Amino acid sequence: MVLTTSLLLLLGLALLAPGLSADQPQCVLTGNWTNDLGSNMTIGKLSSNGEFAGTYITAVTTTKKEIKASPLVGTQHNNTQPTFGFTVNWNFTDSTTVFTGQCFVDEHGKETLKTMWLLRSHVDSIKDDWKATMVGTNNFTRLHTHLE
Numbered sequence: 001m002v003l004t005t006s007l008l009l010l011l012g013l014a015l016l017a018p019g020l021s022a023d024q025p026q027c028v029l030t031g032n033w034t035n036d037l038g039s040n041m042t043i044g045k046l047s048s049n050g051e052f053a054g055t056y057i058t059a060v061t062t063t064k065k066e067i068k069a070s071p072l073v074g075t076q077h078n079n080t081q082p083t084f085g086f087t088v089n090w091n092f093t094d095s096t097t098v099f100t101g102q103c104f105v106d107e108h109g110k111e112t113l114k115t116m117w118l119l120r121s122h123v124d125s126i127k128d129d130w131k132a133t134m135v136g137t138n139n140f141t142r143l144h145t146h147l148e
């Protein structure tokens with residue numbers, strides 16, 4: 001009897017512990033997102049092994065070139081607040097950005113992608129390698145379209 005009560009107590013505590021709640025909502029990467037710079041991205045459906053593809057429209061650029069929608073590919077873990085990574089292969093210039101982050105969902109169901117990125121610019125000489133990489137952070141929130 002005492003053992004059963006203790007086991008039930010332990011089970012209850014485990015379920016109530018933050019991050020272990022059985023009904024923690026799923027943070028989903030698929031959809032439309034906007035970040036603190038005003039950039040927008042769309043992430044498509046996840047494959048069975050956690051791979052995804054999408055499109056990124058940056059609001060800013062280090063170049064004087066016309067911004068175009070560029071492809072992204074990435075992977076995520078399979079849990080309720082997954083970590084992920086994706087690469088944007090800019091198609092209007094010869095730079096590349098990698099993002100890594102985690103998808104969080106709060107008690108109201110609001111999702112946020114907390115990310116860090118590395119932007120590698122093309123340089124003509126190895127002598128310029130030292131100035132070729134920028135680092136930063138972006139926070140993304142879901143863009144709700146009127147169709148939903």
Ligand code: BTN
Pocket residue numbers: 035037039058059060061062063090093095096097117119121136138
């Ligand atoms: C370039 O200028 O070389 C290509 C576009 C880079 C845009 C960067 S990627 C990191 C940061 N977050 C954004 O949404 N845009 C900028």
